[in-house]
Each structure stands twice: as C-alpha cells, then as structure tokens.
Amino acid sequence: MRDARLVSKRFSLENSHTLKVAKENGVYDEALKRAYSLEPLEIIEIIKQSGLRGKGGGGAPAGDKWELMPQDDDKPSFLAVNCDESEPGTFKDRQIISKDPHLLIEGILITCRAIKARHAYIYIRGEYKQFQDILQSAIDEAYADGLLKECDITIHRGAGAYICGEKSALLESMEGKRGHPRLKPKQKECEWYFGNPTLVNNVETIASVPYIIEHGAEGYREYGTEKSPGTMLFAMSGHVKNPGVYEVEFGTGMLDYIEHFGGGILDDKKLKAVIPGGASTDILTADEVKVAKLDYESMRSIGSALGTGGMIVMDEDTNMVEALKNLLEFYHEESCGQCTPCREGTGWSNKLVGKILDGKGSSEDIDKLLEISDTMNGKTICVFAPAVSSVINSFIKKFRDEFEAYNKEALI
Amino acid sequence: MSLIKVTVDDKTYEVENGSLLIDLLIQEDVHVPYFCYHKALGADGNCRMCMVEIEGQKRPQIACDTPVKDGMIVYSKGNKLPIKKIRKDILELELINHPVDCPVCDQAGECSLQEYYMEYGLHESHMYGLEKVLLRKKIDIGSNVLLDQERCVLCARCTRFTDKITHTHELGIVGRGDEACVTVMPGRRLDNPYAMNVVDLCPVGALTSKDFRFVQRVWFLDSNESVCTGCAKNCSIYIDHNKLKYQDEKIYRFRPRENKDVNGFFICDEGRLSYKKLFEDRVLNSSHVNEKDIIKSSIEKASNIAILVGASLFNEEIEMVKEFAHKISASLYCPQDIYIDEEFEDDMLRSKYKVANIKTIQNMGIKDSLPKAYDLVINFDHPSVVHVDAKEIISFQTYKNDLESTLTIPIASYVEKSGSFTNIDGVTQHVDKVIECDKKTKTISEWFERLEL
Amino acid sequence: MSYSFSPENLKQIELLKKRYPSLHALNLPLLWMAQYQDGYISLEAIDEISKITTLAPMEVYRVATFYTMFKLEKPKKLLVSVCKTLSCKLRGSDEILEYLKNKDVEIEHVECLGSCGTSPVMQIQDKYYEELTCNKVDDILKGFL
16 A cells, blocks of 8 residues: 555644644745646646546536536635534544645645635634634734735634535535525526635645646556546544544555454454445445445445545444434434424434334334434435435345344343 | 426426426326415425326425426326335334324314325324324414424424514524424514414314314314405405304304415404404394384484495495485485594405495595584494484494494394405405304394385 | 624624525524533524524524434433434444443434444534443533533
8 A cells, every 4th residue: 555645644743734844844935836827727627637636525527526616607616624623533633633634725725726715714613612723823924924815714602503504505604604504506507605705625635736737647547447536535433443533545455454453353352344435325234345346336336335435444343223322313413403304304214223122023113114214315405315225225134133132022 | 477287197298387286286186285385385395295196207306496397297097116115114203203182173174184194094003102292282483373293294394484574583403303393482472463374274283273172173174265354455265154053153263264365364363263253243233123214214304414435334235324314315424534444454364444345435436534413324234323422313223332223233244144345455256154143143134125125 | 682603702793694605594693603602592582693694593493403412401311312323223322321320421322423443432512422331421421510
C-alpha cells in the first residue's frame, strides 16, 4: 500500500495548525499561485478533469456542482463549507480543521476564485468548539497576513442537529431557521442562500482542491481508480486495535486497510461485520468485507455505498439486534420531523426493535420492520429516510436469525 | 398564459402551463388525499399523501410540488407503481401516534383522517405492546381555539396561516422528530382578528372551536350558502343549522365559503361569531294590534313625512321602501355615521361599515343625515331611530331598542328571507332563506302586502 | 423585564451584522451568545434576539427548541454529555454511563460526537474528554466538582 497522503501529509508535524508551519511546508505556495494565474472557468475545468468527488457522503462529481454556479450574476455568490460531520463512525473533517486548517483556507480561496464568490461560510457542528477555536485562530492568522483580501471567511456554528449536514438543511440553518431540508428542484440548479447562488461542499472536498490545482488533474488521477480517482481520509473505529483516520487511495481493499492501519481486530477476535461508510450505509458481512474495495463503484456493486468512508468494525461477539437498536435510536433522535414517513417511521421502527430486544417480538414484527423501511424509501423530502431504510434492510436481511432468536415464539 | 395538454387517468385536460398538478386534480375531482396543501397557503410537501405516478419518473411524485408540463401523463391510482399501497402505508404512519379520540372529537364527520382511513386505509393496529407518543391535550390557546397536540398531523397549515396570512406568528412547530408539536410560546396566546380560521384549516381535530365544543355532531347539521352581515364586506359563508325535536330551528355556526371575488378563503372572528346575536333581543310582536289603522291615520294626519331606511336590508327591500316613499311623497334618509367603526377596518377583510348593505344606500344617493322636524317618521330597521325627534314614529325593526314609538312592528332577520346584498367593493350576492322559525316573523314585503301599503 | 446583551457581546453583534446578507442569519450566533452569557436561553433573551434579527419571537423560539445544544432551562448540576452511538458503545460507553450515574452530575445521552476513534468520550463545557476509563472519569470530575 503506497503512501497516498495528499491531504493529511502535514498532520503529524508539530504545530501544523499554525501559519508559520503551514507556509514552511507548502501551503499558500504553488497551488495558490497557479490558481491566481488561471481564469475561474479554467479552474473548474481542472476540477472536472480530475474527477474529484464530494467527500461528504454523496460522492457526486464536484466539478459538475461547481459548473452550476452562475459566472455572471448580479447577486453575490457564496461558498458554504460543510463541517457538520455528525455521521456515526466519521471523524475525518475534525482532523483537517484542527491539524491543517490552512490547507482548508487555501482550498477555500481557490474555490471562491473559481465560482466568483467573495464570502465563504464554514458551517461547523456545535460540539466541535475546541476544534473551531483552532480553525478560528488560523483564519485570524490568515487575515493578519493579508491572505483574505479576495474572500471573507466566517465560521457559523451549528447547535446539535445531524440533519443540518444535509446541504439544503445546512442552508436553512444558516438562514436562521430550523434545519428542515428543502423540497428538491425539478431541474439541476445551484443551491440558494437568502436567494443568492451558493455552493455547498464538504471540508475534505475543499481541502483536496490545492493538491489538484498544484499537480493538475493528471497528478490527482495517478492515485485511485478510473471512476474514483484520488484519495480519501478513511476512518476506522469499533473493534480494531488502532482506530483512527488514515488516508489511502481509492481502490484499496477493505480488509487490507483494516489489517494494515487498524492492526486487525481487537483482542485478535474474528471479524463479524463492518458498516463501511458511516452508519447510513448497508452493513457488510465478514465474507463481503473480504472482497470489498474502498471505491464508489465497488461498494455499489456489492450492494452498499462508500458514504463518508467511516468504517465501524464489529467482532464476532457483537449483538446485531442491539447494534441496530443503537442506530435506530440515533435516527429517531435526529429526524427533523418535517415529513410523515420519516418522522413516524424512525420512531416506530425504533420501538419495534426495542420490543424484539425485550423478548416480546415475533416474526410479524420483523416483517413489519421491512414494510416500514419500504415506506420510508424514496417517498420523503430528503435522503435521511432512505438511509434508515437501507440500514434496516441490510441488518435484517443479513442477520435475520439473530432477530428471530429473540422472538417470543422461540423463547417458548 | 399558454394552455397545454395533460392526461390524468386516461382523460386529457387543457390547463395553464406551469400551474400545479394538484390544482388540476382538485378541480377535476380526481380524488387525491392531502393534508398540508391549501390553495391560500401553498404547498409544504410534508404530508406526502398526494403522491401520484407520473410517466417517466421512477419514483412517485407529490402532486402539490409538481408543475404541469405539456404531454404529462399522470396515474392517480398508479400504473407501474403501487400508489394505493403507498398511500395506505403513509396513512398508517400518520395513524400510529394518533389518539383514538373520535367518540369525543368535534371534528368527527368532517375529519380528513377519518375519510382517508375509510377510503384508503382500513388497517388493523400494529401498535400492541408499543407506546404512543403522549403530548398535551385540551390547551386553551386563546381566541376561542382549543389545541390538542396528540391529534395533530403536523401539516403546518395553522402555522403557515399565522405566518403568511395574518403575519402574527403566534403558532409554531417546536421540538424535533416525533416529539414535534404545534404550540404557542409559553404564557402567550393566539390573538388576532382572524384566529378562528385555523379551526377550519386544521384537517383533523387538533384545533377546534371552543364555541362549538361538544355542542352538536356535524352530521346532523344542514349547510346553506349565505353571507355574513357583520360588516360591509359580506364575506361568503356557510350557515350550519339544525332543528332538534320539539325545539326551534337553530343556527350552530358560521363557516367561511370560498369566494375569490369577496373574501378568498377566510372570515374574521367577529363575523364568524355574529350568528349568536341573530336571535337575541328580537322584537316578537307588534306593539299594537291594529297596525293598518294606525299607519293609515298617521300618514293622513302628517303634513310632512320622512322615511328612515336601514342599511341592513336587502337590495330588493330598499328598492321597495324607496317606491313607498315616492308614493306617499316622503323624504328618504339614511345617516351612515352610526354604522362606522374606524378601528374595525383593516387591510385584510374588515370594513369600517358594520352593516351589510351600505353600498346600495350610497349608490342610491340617499341623504346621509338624521331627519329633523317632521310630523311622521317611518323607520325601516335603522338604529338611529332612537335619536329621531318627531311628532309620531312608526318603526319596523328586527331588534329591540329604547324607542318610544307610536307603533313598533317586528320584521324578519336576513336568514329568514331571500334577497341580495351589495358589498363595499360592489359585488352583489344573492342569499336564500336559511331557516324558518316556528313563530314566523313577517318580512317587509309581507307587511306591505298585509297593510296594503 | 427587558434583556440586554453585555457590552462586549453588543460590539460582537455589530461586527457580525456586517458578515451576513440578512439579519435573520444572526439567529444561531445570538442564541449561542445568550446561552454563554446566562448559562441558558430565557424567554426575555429570545424577545431581545427577535428584535435584533427582525424575526418574530416564535421563529427564534422554534429554532431554540430544534437544536439539542440549546438549553431553555438552567442545568442544576454540571452537565456531562456522554456519546452513546455505536462506535462508542462497541468500546464501552455503557460502562462509563453506568459509572456516572453515581456521580453528582446531570448526564445527557448525546449522539455521535465525532470521536469514534478515541472512544468512549464525554463532553463537558465545550471540551472533549476521550479514551475514557472509570479512573479517568474520576480524575476529570475532580477538577469540576
């Protein structure tokens, strides 16, 4: 496995978050110079050619999103950097903002030049206050150094809502409202902030931009696969010896990753399952993990998704019914409550799994869970409910015997 | 304004390009369930009930957020997609936390949830062993409105009403997920002149009228179209009434009726509750029995006669009084200042003239002053008669007052007769008789006939 | 009884106003300011925020009830937020929660704090305390109680 630290190479340096160390190690240098010598549309073209994909969980091509921003509009354009990282199992963005915030600021400057934005907001989740302070001091350093003449950066703090990571809910929250996702437009268009064209991108996506501009689209494509070029900060947690965030190129085998970086399963137990891309992706059995590769296409072909790349590793002693209950409690708590299938479906499925855990369930309850999951899929305002649906479906499909074992019929 | 063709369930319609699909479905009576959509409030897309299948789209689409396109093909009951099952499943989710209050809920009989359950649901409960979400019930939020948070389906119609229509922002949805509920801020109340419209807007029994609470079951009520006479706007309403055994016919409530030329979708609270005083302090009998003789001799004796005509009468009745005045060479008066309440007027519906037919009086150019120094004044339901100074006063009136008259004759209120009003904007509406009391009071035209005037 | 922000906060508000295209966007920053100033968000604070942002009081109130970190009542004891989501649960958050029940603190069960690689974790007054053991919990709480 070759060294592919395109974004995280300065993380282990002492005081990597300071302007001095950042400048001494390549930030605000070649990438920024090259960006200022290019026209906005040229920058967008390079990002398109590089195949950079959004790292917030969706994996949509970033260049296509950037292209939707108007180049000639009376209204001001904005950039919103999504640092609402609340997906269970995901803790990569906090590494960037606390260990290499200047890389993010450089990425913001280049992106704002490309989309002709004069103001960037970093929406950071409320709980990340100690990392926000590091990021704010980096922004203050950048202001003092005159780096932010073309573009203002403002940190906007959230207050504890997972749903505000959804891009339209994020903008609603930034407009001072509840984080309710918006109804999706019928045609492809940019996002809107107080009626002004806005681009929303994940922290890691923006932090990947300087490398691409400095080394070109070809330089980025030297890593990864053809359809999933480049690298990603994959995170690993749960029953591994060395949990943490490690950057690898796309296409790396999942088991290789777990063994190489994670050091294998904790206490040398056997692997049972992995939730591959943060909680909202289909769970994989140990056999599936053996053939899984960390890129978007491979994950889709085995029936799951890459998501945010946050792997939750579970050993042979894990109780899958309790694990599903734990996740459904999360979804029940975080549903915004706007539309009926999600609001009621998350509550009901949480209670049903609780009933099964108490030994009062039956096969019919398990079938009902699958029915609720079907109702939540594809009939709601945003993709929160389809994510819950995929979690319920995959757990029950792959570990049904554990659920059945709790049934009162079995206990008799 | 270009017209395009849209096919719904194999029938083709011509409709304005860009209009909402749900408007077409409602207009053409294609039955699609919905909670959160309302013509006056727009779409919110949160109930997900109005889902239909559109050719070319692999997922069902909500009709309230879909603008029509030329050549669109719509299946309201589904073709490849199981729309019926989807509706049933989403309805089930609405019902799992809904309390089974029907036996004590005023909304029963006009409740969308009940209707949709009978048409699309008929589920059995799968909630055994599970607890429903419990919230607060029977909260008096002010302005005669009671809130029951458990019955609420969170369609947000009431909150959108106080946001977009009255701009008073009293109601809001607080909390998150299935603990979310509609409420007012702690210690504050629903307090605006149109507050009770939320009772009509609410598709279920979450917001109910305190005035109507436990009074009558709606399936016993007869509904008639009429207008409100609280002010000169003449908002279109339904009058709901019933005749219980051994009792007189009674009006139970007014409800707004949609009329794009007059009031849109709403009425003000004062107009809504004005049904109460229709039968209060009525003049029931003539003060003297030989009305014909008294009137004839008074008219013959007088050397000058004035006629006061009230603005509460129908157009036809005012016309009749005008002809009568001409016949007996009397001068016609209608002082308007007693009807005016400047503070009542607002920029929504309420007019400063607190009487139904002031426009007709103004159109006819009737003298806007009190008659002075007349031998005889004949009054037709004008309240200023108490300030008149004349040798003799004969008064036809609906309601009692302190007048010392030569003769007082009772006349019927507008709900007991047919005729038309013209409102302050010049819109004329015809209303039919709604109720008939056991002890029938005569109308003006019936008196004219009887007294040979 | 009217509410007022401290002079430093008022200065900060003026700076913030220049950074957003509309006063409405100040809703969340001002709610945070009120919470830091008083330890919780009172109805009077909400009315004041409503005046500054030109949002109706109900709009400010609705937002305050939507987000879990905003407290509308003053916590009576030290607030300890413990993550209970899957990665922490797999590494023993249940034990930490059980242990904290014996302490004189107000326990809040929160969802994923983004410390999955350094779990179990608890948050006290904006700071994360990670890779917890029961002994560590004692040491940390000594500093507060």
